[in-house]
Amino acid sequence: xxxxxxxxxxxxxxxxxxxxxxxxxxxxxxxxxxxxxxxxxxxxxxxxxxxxxxxxxxxxxxxxxxxxxxxxxxxxxxxxxxxxxxxxxxxxxxxxxxxxxxxxxxxxxxxxxxxxxxxxxxxxxxxxxxxxxxxxxxxxxxxxxxxxxxxxxxxxxxxxxxxxxxxxxxxxxxxxxxxxxxxxxxxxxxxxxxxxxxxxxxxxxxxxxxxxxxxxxxxxxxxxxxxxxxxxxxxxxxxxxxxxxxxxxxxxxxxxxxxxxxxxxxxxxxxxxxxxxxxxxxxxxxxxxxxxxxxxxxxxxxxxxxxxxxxxxxxxxxxxxxxxxxxxxxxxxxxxxxxxxxxxxxxxxxxxxxxxxxxxxxxxxxxxxx
Amino acid sequence: xxxxxxxxxxxxxxxxxxxxxxxxxxxxxxxxxxxxxxxxxxxxxxxxxxxxxxxxxxxxxxxxxxxxxxxxxxxxxxxxxxxxxxxxxxxxxxxxxxxxxxxxxxxxxxxxxxxxxxxxxxxxxxxxxxxxxxxxxxxxxxxxxxxxxxxxxxxxxxxxxxxxxxxxxxxxxxxxxxxxxxxxxxxxxxxxxxxxxxxxxxxxxxxxxxxxxxxxxxxxxxxxxxxxxxxxxxxxxxxxxxxxxxxxxxxxxxxxxxxxxxxxxxxxxxxxxxxxxxxxxxxxxxxxxxxxxxxxxxxxxxxxxxxxxxxxxxxxxxxxxxxxxxxxxxxxxxxxxxxxxxxxxxxxxxxxxxxxxxxxxxxxxxxxxxxxxxxxxxxxxxxxxxxxxxxxxxxxxxxxxxxxxxxxxxxxxxxxxxxxxxxxxxxxxxxxxxxxxxxxxxxxxxxxxxxxxxxxxxxxxxxxxxxxxxxxxxxxxxxxxxxxxxxxxxxxxxxxxxxxxxxxxxxxxxxxxxxxxxxxxxxxxxxxxxxxxxxxxxxxxxxxxxxxxxxxxxxxxxxxxxxxxxxxxxxxxxxxxxxxxxxxxxx
Ligand SMILES: Cc1cc2nc3c(=O)[nH]c(=O)nc-3n(C[C@H](O)[C@H](O)[C@H](O)COP(=O)(O)OP(=O)(O)OC[C@H]3O[C@@H](n4cnc5c(N)ncnc54)[C@H](O)[C@@H]3O)c2cc1C
Ligand SMILES: Cc1cc2nc3c(=O)[nH]c(=O)nc-3n(C[C@H](O)[C@H](O)[C@H](O)COP(=O)(O)OP(=O)(O)OC[C@H]3O[C@@H](n4cnc5c(N)ncnc54)[C@H](O)[C@@H]3O)c2cc1C
Ligand code: FES
Numbered sequence: 038x039x040x041x042x043x044x045x046x047x048x049x050x051x052x053x054x055x056x057x058x059x060x061x062x063x064x065x066x067x068x069x070x071x072x073x074x075x076x077x078x079x080x081x082x083x084x085x086x087x088x089x090x091x092x093x094x095x096x097x098x099x100x101x102x103x104x105x106x107x108x109x110x111x112x113x114x115x116x117x118x119x120x121x122x123x124x125x126x127x128x129x130x131x132x133x134x135x136x137x138x139x140x141x142x143x144x145x146x147x148x149x150x151x152x153x154x155x156x157x158x159x160x161x162x163x164x165x166x167x168x169x170x171x172x173x174x175x176x177x178x179x180x181x182x183x184x185x186x187x188x189x190x191x192x193x194x195x196x197x198x199x200x201x202x203x204x205x206x207x208x209x210x211x212x213x214x215x216x217x218x219x220x221x222x223x224x225x226x227x228x229x230x231x232x233x234x235x236x237x238x239x240x241x242x243x244x245x246x247x248x249x250x251x252x253x254x255x256x257x258x259x260x261x262x263x264x265x266x267x268x269x270x271x272x273x274x275x276x277x278x279x280x281x282x283x284x285x286x287x288x289x290x291x292x293x294x295x296x297x298x299x300x301x302x303x304x305x306x307x308x309x310x311x312x313x314x315x316x317x318x319x320x321x322x323x324x325x326x327x328x329x330x331x332x333x334x335x336x337x338x339x340x341x342x343x344x345x346x347x348x349x350x351x352x353x354x355x356x357x358x359x360x361x362x363x364x365x366x367x368x369x370x371x372x373x374x375x376x377x378x379x380x381x382x383x384x385x386x387x388x389x390x391x392x393x394x395x396x397x398x399x400x401x402x403x404x405x406x407x
Numbered sequence: 408x409x410x411x412x413x414x415x416x417x418x419x420x421x422x423x424x425x426x427x428x429x430x431x432x433x434x435x436x437x438x439x440x441x442x443x444x445x446x447x448x449x450x451x452x453x454x455x456x457x458x459x460x461x462x463x464x465x466x467x468x469x470x471x472x473x474x475x476x477x478x479x480x481x482x483x484x485x486x487x488x489x490x491x492x493x494x495x496x497x498x499x500x501x502x503x504x505x506x507x508x509x510x511x512x513x514x515x516x517x518x519x520x521x522x523x524x525x526x527x528x529x530x531x532x533x534x535x536x537x538x539x540x541x542x543x544x545x546x547x548x549x550x551x552x553x554x555x556x557x558x559x560x561x562x563x564x565x566x567x568x569x570x571x572x573x574x575x576x577x578x579x580x581x582x583x584x585x586x587x588x589x590x591x592x593x594x595x596x597x598x599x600x601x602x603x604x605x606x607x608x609x610x611x612x613x614x615x616x617x618x619x620x621x622x623x624x625x626x627x628x629x630x631x632x633x634x635x636x637x638x639x640x641x642x643x644x645x646x647x648x649x650x651x652x653x654x655x656x657x658x659x660x661x662x663x664x665x666x667x668x669x670x671x672x673x674x675x676x677x678x679x680x681x682x683x684x685x686x687x688x689x690x691x692x693x694x695x696x697x698x699x700x701x702x703x704x705x706x707x708x709x710x711x712x713x714x715x716x717x718x719x720x721x722x723x724x725x726x727x728x729x730x731x732x733x734x735x736x737x738x739x740x741x742x743x744x745x746x747x748x749x750x751x752x753x754x755x756x757x758x759x760x761x762x763x764x765x766x767x768x769x770x771x772x773x774x775x776x777x778x779x780x781x782x783x784x785x786x787x788x789x790x791x792x793x794x795x796x797x798x799x800x801x802x803x804x805x806x807x808x809x810x811x812x813x814x815x816x817x818x819x820x821x822x823x824x825x826x827x828x829x830x831x832x833x834x835x836x837x838x839x840x841x842x843x844x845x846x847x848x849x850x851x852x853x854x855x856x857x858x859x860x861x862x863x864x865x866x867x868x869x870x871x872x873x874x875x876x877x878x879x880x881x882x883x884x885x886x887x888x889x890x891x892x893x894x895x896x897x898x899x900x901x902x903x904x905x906x907x908x909x910x911x912x913x914x915x916x917x918x919x920x921x922x923x924x925x926x927x928x929x930x931x932x933x934x935x936x937x938x939x940x941x942x943x944x945x946x947x948x949x950x951x952x953x954x955x956x957x958x959x960x961x962x963x964x965x966x967x968x969x970x971x972x973x974x975x976x977x978x979x980x981x982x983x984x985x986x987x988x989x990x991x992x993x994x
Contacts, residue, residue, distance in 0.1 A: 072934035079937065187937045195927075206929040267489055267945065267981055268462070270509045290940070291462070291509060295984075308977055310616045310631070310987075317987040326512055328988065329487065331981035333945055335614075336974075 040066035040203070042234040042384060043223055045210045045246060048078040049186065049370055050362050051238035052193035053377030059200035061385040066232065067194070067202065068225065070209035074190050076240040077369065080263055080338025082296050083189065084276045084286060085109075085371045086126055086181040088146035088153075094347060096395035098149055100375040103391060105180065107374035108189070115192035119184045120289035124274025126181035127165055129323055130174045135280050139176040146178055153178045165275055167324045183276050183286045186370060193377070210239070212248040215356045234384055235359045241304070241341040243363040252353050255401050256364045258304055258339035261297035262312045266330040268292045277324065282367070283316045285324070293330060295320060299340070299367065308335045342366040350376055350396040351383070360384070361398060408460070409505045411436040415454035417674040419698055422582030425672070426574030429499035440497045443572030447473065447480055447492035448671040455505075456656040456676075456759050456785075458482060458492060462508045463915045467758055469656025470675075471912070473663025474566070475559070475980070476644045478913060478945035479654075483510045489945075489981075493663070496561065496572065522986045524629040529555050530861035532621060532632055533854075534612045534799060535640035537565020538843050539835025541593050542850030543638050543857065546872070548603035550855075552863035555632070556597075556604060557623060559611045559980075563597075564590045565642055566662065566836075567843045569670045584694075586843075587669075593847075614977035615802040619830065622977070629986050636830045636857040639800050639818070640850060643793035643836035646814070646896065647950050648683070649908045649918070652754030653789065661790030665691045668698055675700075676786025680763040682706040682751035683790030685894040689734035691788065696741055703782045705738060706749040706765045708791070709894055720889035723882055727844075750900065752779065754787055763787045772899040792896050793840045794953055801975035803831050809967035812888070813840055814896035815953065816972070823873075824853035825860070832857045841887045848880035898961040901954065910958075911951035913944020921955060922962070930965050932956070932973045945981060948973045 042058055044051045047069035055065045069075070085108055087093070093101045112119055130136045139155070146153045154177040161175035162168045168175075194204060205227075212224040213235055222229040237246050241258035268291030276286040285295045298316050313335060321327045343349055343364030353359045362380050365372050375391065382389040411433050418425070418441075426442030431449060440449040447470045450458055457467045458480055471479040475494035482503050484490045488510020492503075504510075531547055533540045536558030544554045556563065562570040568590025571577065580588065597604050610625035619637065623630040645660040652658070657676060661683060664675040668691075678701045681688045692705055712735070721728050738745050752766035752774070767778035792814070797807060800818040805826040807816045817839035824832045834853040835846035855869040904910070906919030916939045924938040932948075932955050935941055941955060942948030948955075952973050959965040 072929040072931045072937075074937055075933070191927075191938065206931075206934075264984070264987075265943075266984065268509060269488070269512050272512065307618075308614070308616070310614070310622065314987045317984055321984055321988045328983065328985035329512060331489070331983050332978060332987070333981045334943070334947060335977050 040064050040232045042066070042236060043068060043230055043232040044236040044238055046076070046239040047073050047190070047194065047204060048076045048238065048240050049081070049190050049373040050240070050365065050376055051236070052190045052197070053373040054236050054238055054362055054380045055197040055202045056193040057377035057381035058384060059197040059202040061381050062201060063381070063385060064201045065197060065203070066230070067204040068208040068210055068223070068230065069204060069206050072206055073194065074187050076242070077338040077340050078186055078190060080261065080336050081186045081370055082183070082263070082284060082286060082294055083186040083370045084126065084181060084183045084284065086178065087151055088142060088149055088178060089368070092142070092145050093149065096347065096392070097372070099391045100372055102149065104372050104375035107378065108184070109182065111192060111374070114196050116195055117188055117192065119188040119192055121182055121184045122274050122286070122289060123182040124276070125177060125179040126276040126278060127161065128176040128178070128278045129161070129168065129172050131171055131319065131323060132173060136174045138280060139174060143176045151178060151180055165273060165277070167273055167326055169323055169325050172323050181276055185289060189370070210246055213246060213250055213359060215250050215359070218356055220356065220358055233358060236362055236380055237359065238362045240363060241339040243341060243361060250353065250356065250359070252355070252398070253401070254349065254361065254398065255344040256341045256349065257301065259342040259366060260300045260302050260305070260337055260339055262308060262316070262335065262337045263294060263296035264313060264317065264332045265334045266293040266295070266327070267333050269330065272326065277320070279319045279323065283319055285320055293327065295327070304339060306337050308337060340366050340369070344401055348372060348376065348396050349398050350379055350393045351398060353398055354402070408507055409434055409455070409457060411438070412454040413438065415452070417452045417454065419672055419674060421672065421698070422577065422579035423571060423672055424576040424578050426572065429497065431497050431499070431501040431503060433503045434505055441574070443574030444497050444671060445493055446482060446484070446490070446495050446497055446503055448667060448673045449497050450492060451667060451675060452673045458505055458656070460507045461915060465508065466654060467656055468654060469759065470659060471663060472645060472660050473666040474644065476946060477950050481506060481510065488512060522627045522629050522988070524631070526631040528633040529553055530635050530863060531555070531638070531857055532557065532634040533638040533640055534621070535565065535642055535835070535837065536560070536563030536606060536608070537640060537642050537835060537846065538568060538593060539642070539837070539846035539850035540565070540638065540640035541597050542847045543640060543834055543854030544604045545596050545600060546851040546854030547858035547863065548600040550858055550864045550868070551603060552858045552861060554604050556606045557610045557612055558606070558608055561609050563594060563606050563608060568593065569666060570594070571670050611980055611982075612799060613979045613982050615799070619803070624982055624986055627983070627986070635861040636832065637803070638832040638834055638853045638857050639803070639837055640833070640835045640853070641796040641799055641837040643795050643840050644949065646791045646794050647954050648751065648789050648791040649904055649910050649954055650751050650753050651905055651908050652756065652760070654909050654912055655754055655756050655760050656758070657756070657760030657785055658754055658787045658789065661688050661691045661788040664786070664788045665694060668694050674698055677701060678703055678784045679786040679788060680704055680706065680765070680782050680784045681788045681790065682763070682765065683788070683792070684708045684896070685790070685792055686731055686734070686890070688788070688790040689731065689738070691790070692743065693734050693737055696737060702743045703784055704744045704746055704765065706746045706751060708748070708750050708768065708900060710748040710770070712747070712893070720885045724886040727886060746780070751787070751789065752903075760785060760787055772897060772902065774903055791900070792894065793836060795837050795840055797837065798949070798975060798979050800826065800831070800833060800837070801972065802977065803828055805831055810839060811967070812891040812895055814898070815840070823856035824849055825856060830860050841884065845880065845883050845887055848876050848883065851876045852880070898957045901957040901961055904958070910954050911939070911941035911944060913946055913950070914940040916941040916951070918958065921958060925959070925963060930959055930963055931971050932959070933971065936973055942973050947976070
């Protein structure tokens with residue numbers, strides 16, 4: 038099969054791009070050096086929220102709304118259910134400072150049209166009986182849901198394959214050669230590949246794709262660590278969030294996922310005791326039953342995070358047919374559908390329905406010149 | 408759902424006086440037990456074989472591995488679900504509830520008191536208190552080095568020297584066999600050096616941080632240890648050999664059955680078929696006959712137990728040869744059929760085992776049509792060899808290699824038992840399965856050179872002390888090599904796994920699902936894991952990865968060198984989250 042577009046990386050962004058491009062009848066070839074969800078997507082909490090702890094920066098708000106709605110409806114097109122659990126999310130405050138924090142999330146969510154609720158401690162416990170008396174207040178966001186990230190990506194990819202997509206595993210892209218503003222070839226450990234377009238969706242490794250093309254892509258790995266507990270009966274449908282980027286959810290199979298905080302430690306994937314202790318402490322106090330569950334696996338992932346924490350979606354300077362789709366940082370799952378859709382529109386129509394102006398790589402170059 | 412008979416008692420004493428009689432409740436029924444017995448032993452002694460319905464698929468399970476590795480025997484104790492029955496001792500008045508699906512956590516549950524914590528440094532840590540670990544400790548301690556031995560069992564001794572629970576009293580040591588006596592002797596040697604050797608039982612090394620800091624759980628306490636040298640002597644566990652029906656209650660590993668017999672003095676069943684390869688099943692058959700069990704047959708996958716071409720290597724160890732012959736004669740004398748070139752082909756039953764099927768194989772390990780033999784049994788013991796427990800060496804970042812003879816991966820080590828990571832040593836079955844005598848020699852060598860690495864012995868002294876051990880070891884290894892050739896496990900032995908056979912016992916994933924995921928995805932076990940959940944269960948792939956590796960090699964032409972491992976992550980075994988909420992450890 039001759040591909041129109043080569044997508045580098047089979048994480049949630051690469052597979053979403055494959056899905057939306059194939060829906061437009063565009064032939065895609067996904068090149069993945071390892072396997073499905075080998076990167077950040079393999080460690081993610083996969084909570085799909087609107088608003089949220091870090092807030093949604095202005096330019097991302099339409100993306101947030103659209104993507105949230107799109108993912109919710111993807112299953113019709115997927116072979117297997119993506120184990121979506123709709124229960125909303127609860128931001129929990131344990132002290133006065135955190136009460137102020139969640140109030141701001143509440144306001145923020147309202148701005149985005151979410152009819153959330155601010156609850157006092159006892160109201161919060163009524164909604165979520167797992168909570169202990171140390172919970173002072175909570176903000177309930179009814180629209181959050183969470184999914185099984187592997188199912189989401191396999192769904193994107195399999196649906197693409199059914200149309201006009203293909204994936205090759207074990208292919209590591211080593212360079213992209215551009216001649217006179219056009220893609221000459223994609224150099225890999227398995228020889229050269231050719232296509233008119235390239236979508237660079239290699240997560241935190243995206244900067245490494247550009248060896249001979251002289252551009253700087255300001256994306257670095259932001260490590261997140263996570264704990265998975267043993268499975269038990271369904272105790273909650275909510276995802277629970279705490280201060281300092283700590284959250285938990287119970288997966289469809291009954292395990293609790295607990296994560297994750299953010300560290301800049303390069304690609305070091307060793308688990309550290311300090312972090313795990315740090316993000317277990319508060320949830321275990323707020324949700325006492327956690328202390329009785331046992332951890333069965335610890336792991337870490339590298340979020341691709343950009344200089345200003347906004348994603349990079351758009352062509353690179355000097356070659357309009359190489360499109361970067363990465364740098365989604367802490368929230369790549371939630372933006373996956375809209376990113377894929379925008380990339381497909383960019384390639385098929387030359388323009389996108391939702392503006393991606395704020396996500397252009399050139400924003401960093403402007404900064405540089407200053 | 409669960410039947411709790413009250414009239415059965417499958418205990419036998421044979422030279423041992425049990426601990427004090429106590430009463431426990433199983434699903435509300437009063438049951439007799441004895442101090443020192445495990446919950447699993449009490450259940451088995453009372454005739455409760457079906458101990459649990461797995462959540463997915465909802466099928467009955469019983470005791471399987473008997474050594475805490477498979478997580479098949481989870482029960483609820485008091486309000487705490489998912490306790491391993493096989494390694495948890497009973498206590499008077501204990502309320503045990505058998506689990507139908509997931510164990511129940513109640514919402515009122517409160518957070519347990521946060522664990523305590525401690526950090527310290529010691530020259531030499533040995534993980535594993537079996538023959539290898541104890542021999543290492545003794546060798547180093549003789550030079551005055553401070554050694555800490557950490558073992559997760561309640562008594563040190565390891566697998567072969569598994570001791571009786573402390574609450575049991577030995578009345579006639581002669582009835583306990585030579586292994587028992589050898590084990591006592593080794594433990595005594597260690598005890599005599601107690602000013603240098605500290606042994607922690609019931610202590611689990613569950614993680615490695617910062618490249619060589621060991622995290623230990625002991626009495627709900629978290630301990631972080633820095634050592635100058637570490638010896639990993641974590642032994643081996645039994646190779647999974649999936650056939651349809653192998654998850655039924657009444658199907659056990661041969662070692663699991665042995666543990667019940669040897670250290671709990673309980674009959675694992677009445678009518679048993681043993682299927683596997685190698686000497687361990689002969690040892691256990693002998694112990695079963697001693698205990699008065701009926702063995703319907705022993706199925707051995709190889710065709711000749713002694714092959715001419717290896718006779719010279721075998722004869723160098725007349726003691727071991729002789730022992731093997733003694734076991735064979737015993738079978739003959741008691742008219743137990745020894746079926747050569749035969750493998751386990753299926754197990755049937757609804758609630759527990761009723762039938763086991765054995766089939767002949769030809770020289771190329773293909774099943775021979777028309778050779779099915781059906782046995783009515785209540786117990787099947789599977790014993791297709793051992794696999795080194797490499798969790799810790801993987802965590803420590805040591806290099807591993809596949810050994811085609813034993814069909815498994817083992818850490819690579821040099822003459823002094825040091826791995827490619829300086830200061831990390833290995834010994835015993837964890838360094839490559841080779842039996843107790845090799846384990847003892849390797850342990851001694853590792854102890855000496857790890858001691859040297861820690862700065863307590865000069866290398867010259869270590870070398871001098873190691874010399875006689877090296878000589879013995881090289882002879883033993885030749886013997887072992889010959890045995891391995893005879894009992895070689897080839898991937899082809901796994902060629903007939905049907906699509907419906909469960910491969911991942913923890914998550915209930917079948918061979919069909921695994922094959923399907925390989926076709927859709929890649930030949931990488933981490934990919935298979937994400938797509939199917941095989942490897943995501945309690946044992947974290949310990950008991951399914953070996954089969955997945957065999958399927959990949961056998962059916963998908965993956966060469967072992969190109970086969971990535973499932974990423975090794977902490978914890979070694981599930982640890983309570985409360986352990987992380989530890990006061991006093993800097994966060
Ligand atoms: C602990 C944690 C929790 C998170 N929780 C959430 C959450 O709740 N909600 C949310 O929305 N987001 C969450 N995120 C963020 C989200 O998971 C990420 O933003 C997202 O997964 C990034 O996807 P990606 O496809 O860009 O990158 P990745 O998933 O990293 O995919 C990149 C892929 O490219 C491949 N690759 C790399 N280099 C090459 C090459 N040279 N050639 C070929 N292939 C290559 C890699 O193998 C990898 O498969 C979380 C992240 C972490 C780590
Ligand atoms: C089930 C079974 C039954 C056997 N029966 C016989 C027999 O009857 N006759 C015979 O000749 N050979 C038998 N063998 C083989 C024999 O046990 C070994 O050759 C010998 O015991 C190897 O000694 P070792 O010290 O290397 O390992 P082991 O004796 O297995 O000791 C390893 C120890 O390490 C501990 N350990 C492992 N991981 C950790 C951790 N993370 N933290 C703390 N502790 C840990 C284990 O609890 C164990 O006590 C048996 C093996 C098994 C697995
Ligand atoms: S058998 Fe335990 S995870 Fe597969």
